[in-house]
Amino acid sequence: MRLGVHIVVKGLVQGVGFRFFVHRQALSLCLTGQVRNLYNGDVEIEAFGERSMLEEFVKEVKVGPRAAHVVDIKIEWKEDDPSKKGFEVR
Numbered sequence: 001m002r003l004g005v006h007i008v009v010k011g012l013v014q015g016v017g018f019r020f021f022v023h024r025q026a027l028s029l030c031l032t033g034q035v036r037n038l039y040n041g042d043v044e045i046e047a048f049g050e051r052s053m054l055e056e057f058v059k060e061v062k063v064g065p066r067a068a069h070v071v072d073i074k075i076e077w078k079e080d081d082p083s084k085k086g087f088e089v090r
Helices: 018-028 051-063
Strands: 002-012 032-037 043-050 069-078 087-089
Touching: 002 051, 018 032, 018 043, 018 051, 018 087, 043 051, 051 069
Parallel strands: 032 087
Antiparallel strands: 002 043, 002 069, 032 043
């Protein structure tokens, strides 16, 4: 079953390769969506795919790349958006 997830990651997540880490993880799990930096220093992720792949993705995002320090993560499950193609870094 395909679903979507909206994630906001707080902590030391900008300037440490976090978006590119998310991009690699999403592609390896065949997810679509996007990742972008927010003005307040957080990172926002929107991803779509099979539930099991999204659950694995969330586990990886909670850890992040080696240089990052994730303090908090907010997760909101949502309906699939089949119009999304590929995974973008913004």
